[in-house]
Amino acid sequence: MQANKLSDWLPTTKREVKIRGWEELDVILFSGDAYVDHPSFGPAVIGRILESYGLKVAIVPQPSVHDDLQDFTKLGTPKLFFGVTGGCMDPMVSNYTASKKRRDKDAYTPNGDKGFRPDYATSVYSNILKEKFPDVPVLIGGIEASLRRVTHYDYWSDKLMPTILETSKADMLVYGMGEQPLREVVKLLQKGVPFSSLRTIKQTAFLVHKNESIPKNKNWDDVEIESHEVCLKNKKKFASNFKIIEQESNKLKARRIFQGVNGKTLVINPPYPTMTEKEIDASFDLPYTRLPHPKYNKRGPIPAFEMIKTSINIHRGCFGGCSFCTISAHQGKFIASRSKESILKEVDKVASMPDFKGYLSDIGGPSANMYQMKGKVQSICDKCVAPSCISPVICSNLDTSHKPLTELYQAVDSHPKVKKSFIGSGIRHDMLVPEFNKNADPKELDDYTEEVMTKHVSGRLKVAPEHTSDPVLKLMRKPSFQYFHKFKERFDRINIKKKLKLQLIPYFISNHPACEVEDMANLAAETKNMGFQLEQVQGFTPTPMTVATVIYYSGYHPYTLKPTKTPKSRKEKEEQHRFFFWYKKENRGWIRKTLSKLGRKDLVEALVPEEENNTWKSIKPKKVNNTFDNAIPAHHSRSKKKRKPRKKRR
Structure with a gap:
């Protein structure tokens, strides 16, 4: 059925929060995508999951980072935490082509308009929130955070970057699909456990400072990979890290991973087992409207939604x-x-x-x-x-x-x-x-x-x-x-x-x-x-x-x-x-010249034989x-x- 009440979506403004009769919020989400309430859009899934746990949740889609930053303060302070995601795609892939040219369109923005998502959006949003609300925990997730959870190569800046926890200043990272770790996070917070004590939840990562002790867990084995500083100096050792990271990410009984970074220790807890049929059904069966938020009605269609609606x-x-x-x-x-x-x-x-x-x-x-x-x-x-x-x-x-x-x-x-x-x-x-x-x-x-x-x-x-x-x-x-x-x-x-x-x-x-x-x-x-x-x-x-x-x-x-x-x-x-x-006519001479230099006359004859020249000129x-x-x-x-x-x- 067509949703027709504004309250059918998660609130995005103070007015929409008031419509629901809420005085305060438990969690406020920030996303690099426009808000589409559909199970193919990660920010919507996370919002609905948190809502299903009885929390009061709002979402701020594509907050402006070019003005007085009022989008980051307009909904006030959440009781539990801020959640941040760069969106359904890594923002750098959304913003740039393979040739590092800025894209003309952003598929996750109304009308495909560009400029509504900053580069490295997760880190940008998280840093703003930590500056505005230093005492409120920030939890990051989504594909950008997930794939940048350890020392990684960033193609767009052409350099090795540390874990996104370091650049974002976030308190915790959820990697992979977020339903299972979020369930445990909420359960413990509702029991009164401080956010800073949530250190043994699977599929999460965090930084431990010098004066802190690494939490113990007798059920997990540990493995330490080469530090960020070593990776910067030695490309071969950086490469050796990846075998461990990939294997532990895909094992059903994985080890906890440690990595040194700037005097701190990155801790990556093992992943949850694969979601059961009952668990994944529960995620898809939540009350999505399956539609973009009505605020976009006059701005034009959202290309990514049109593709999958x-x-x-x-x-x-x-x-x-x-x-x-x-x-x-x-x-x-x-x-x-x-x-x-x-x-x-x-x-x-x-x-x-x-x-x-x-x-x-x-x-x-x-x-x-x-x-x-x-x-x-x-x-x-x-x-x-x-x-x-x-x-x-x-x-x-x-x-x-x-x-x-x-x-x-x-x-x-x-x-x-x-x-x-x-x-x-x-x-x-x-x-x-x-x-x-x-x-x-x-x-x-x-x-x-x-x-x-x-x-x-x-x-x-x-x-x-x-x-x-x-x-x-x-x-x-x-x-x-x-x-x-x-x-x-x-x-x-x-x-x-x-x-x-x-x-x-x-x-x-x-x-x-x-x-x-x-x-x-x-x-x-x-x-x-x-x-x-x-x-x-x-x-x-x-x-x-x-x-x-x-x-x-x-x-x-x-x-x-x-x-x-x-x-x-x-x-x-x-x-x-x-x-x-x-x-293409303009490529044929270049191909002949290139392959001739390589001594591959056989490939010249296979691709651009002389007798085909006139034929291909007439083919569109x-x-x-x-x-x-x-x-x-x-x-x-x-x-x-x-x-x-x-x-x-x-």
């Missing part, structure tokens, strides 16, 4: 462990799946919205086809330290049955108001290839593929092989490109069998660590030979908490500590990216959707940047 998120987490992606670092590698009942309840709510036209834009998650997948024998998973369950091969203990997902799609489509449900999230095509997914039932994989192709695609199916070079793919933790060939064979067979006219749209990344110019030329030649004229392409953008970013900065692979080359200069990056567009290339300059990192766009069918973008 008729989508349904069915699970969290990703066991792919791709080296360029931050999903597992934030959501975990173990899948937390919602129940079919909870999903269908949300479908019914969406279908009851006045403007629903009968089409669901996405039934998916970080990866569309990982729903209800988990270890067959839990005790094996309990001991596992592998960052990926499907690289270099699919774990024999992983249940990759697609049957629950196929049945879910069919249940959604049986809703009387649903004309069609699309799969807008990226599909792991490798898991649909029996030659790679050897423990799966081939018929079950074909049934799923056929279900998707015949009922859930609008002309195009997008998949992400990412590269064609096996050495690059190995570093990416992606399977050999031969499995994309195998998948394309199955795709083409079903296309013919069902008399469809679907297109297969592959995504690729240039200038990734270990990628050489010849690798990009080979990629261009092989995809050209397969009949592709690439559209969905992007340049690698280093973001904190990924293997690829550690390699980009340090030059060492964190697991082997072997030197690994990465394209870093703008010239190198642009040249690699240029191979994607071999079909397809529109290229993602250029190097506006590319968005894969991990952000897959999980958050979903668009309506026919306007798909990674």
Whole structure:
């Protein structure tokens, strides 16, 4: 049903607080995003979770940092704490392109307007609050805080930065998905435990000063990583930290991590176990209006909301462990799946919205086809330290049955108001290839593929092989490109069998660590030979908490500590990216010259043979959707940047 009362949203102003009859607030949240009361928007989820614990919660979306800072004081002092998040994306990714140019639009702001979110928003907001309210605890969370919880490389300033707890002056950090740690924080605060004593809650981090003792916990083992100061002096030791950080982040029985920073000790408590079905259902079943706050009605639509307003998120987490992606670092590698009942309840709510036209834009998650997948024998998973369950091969203990997902799609489509449900999230095509997914039932994989192709695609199916070079793919933790060939064979067979006219749209990344110019030329030649004229392409953008970013900065692979080359200069990056567009007239001469210098006449003939010159002059290339300059990192766009069918973008 359409929400029509202002009090149906969390209050954002003093007037709205008064409407609810409240004299004071327990928690005030500050967010870098506009306020959209929807389960795909983290600040709304946190607000609703806190509200469900009986707290009086308000949210200040996109507070102004350019005036007298009245947005930070207008709601007064909360009884418990301030909560701060930079938003659903790292603010630097929101604000800048891969070429470090300021973006023209901010998808999480009405009308896409830019300038409403400061760079490094979490630290900016937190510092202001600590200055205005020095005695009130500040708790930070969200993807910016989560991925910057230890010493990390910041691509935009091109330097190593300490834990965000140091730069923000916040009292506590919640990393990952916040429902479980927040439940314990609130429970203890309501019992009268001082905020400063909340030192043994899982999935939180804090700084211990010289004169303080580190809290003891007999149930946890501890590990100390290289200090921030050592990392500044030694890139190899910085790289060595990441193996420990990644493994402990994805273990079910993890160690507590210590790191020295500026005379203090960073303490990162182990994560909670994966959310149960009951826990994740409870989060999605909260009373969201599923709409932007009415204050934005005259400012224009919020692009990120328009992309997902008729989508349904069915699970969290990703066991792919791709080296360029931050999903597992934030959501975990173990899948937390919602129940079919909870999903269908949300479908019914969406279908009851006045403007629903009968089409669901996405039934998916970080990866569309990982729903209800988990270890067959839990005790094996309990001991596992592998960052990926499907690289270099699919774990024999992983249940990759697609049957629950196929049945879910069919249940959604049986809703009387649903004309069609699309799969807008990226599909792991490798898991649909029996030659790679050897423990799966081939018929079950074909049934799923056929279900998707015949009922859930609008002309195009997008998949992400990412590269064609096996050495690059190995570093990416992606399977050999031969499995994309195998998948394309199955795709083409079903296309013919069902008399469809679907297109297969592959995504690729240039200038990734270990990628050489010849690798990009080979990629261009092989995809050209397969009949592709690439559209969905992007340049690698280093973001904190990924293997690829550690390699980009340090030059060492964190697991082997072997030197690994990465394209870093703008010239190198642009040249690699240029191979994607071999079909453009202005690139053909450059490609011939570059490959001739490398002695690769074979690739010249494959990509730009002389006899094709006149032919290609007369061909109008397809529109290229993602250029190097506006590319968005894969991990952000897959999980958050979903668009309506026919306007798909990674």
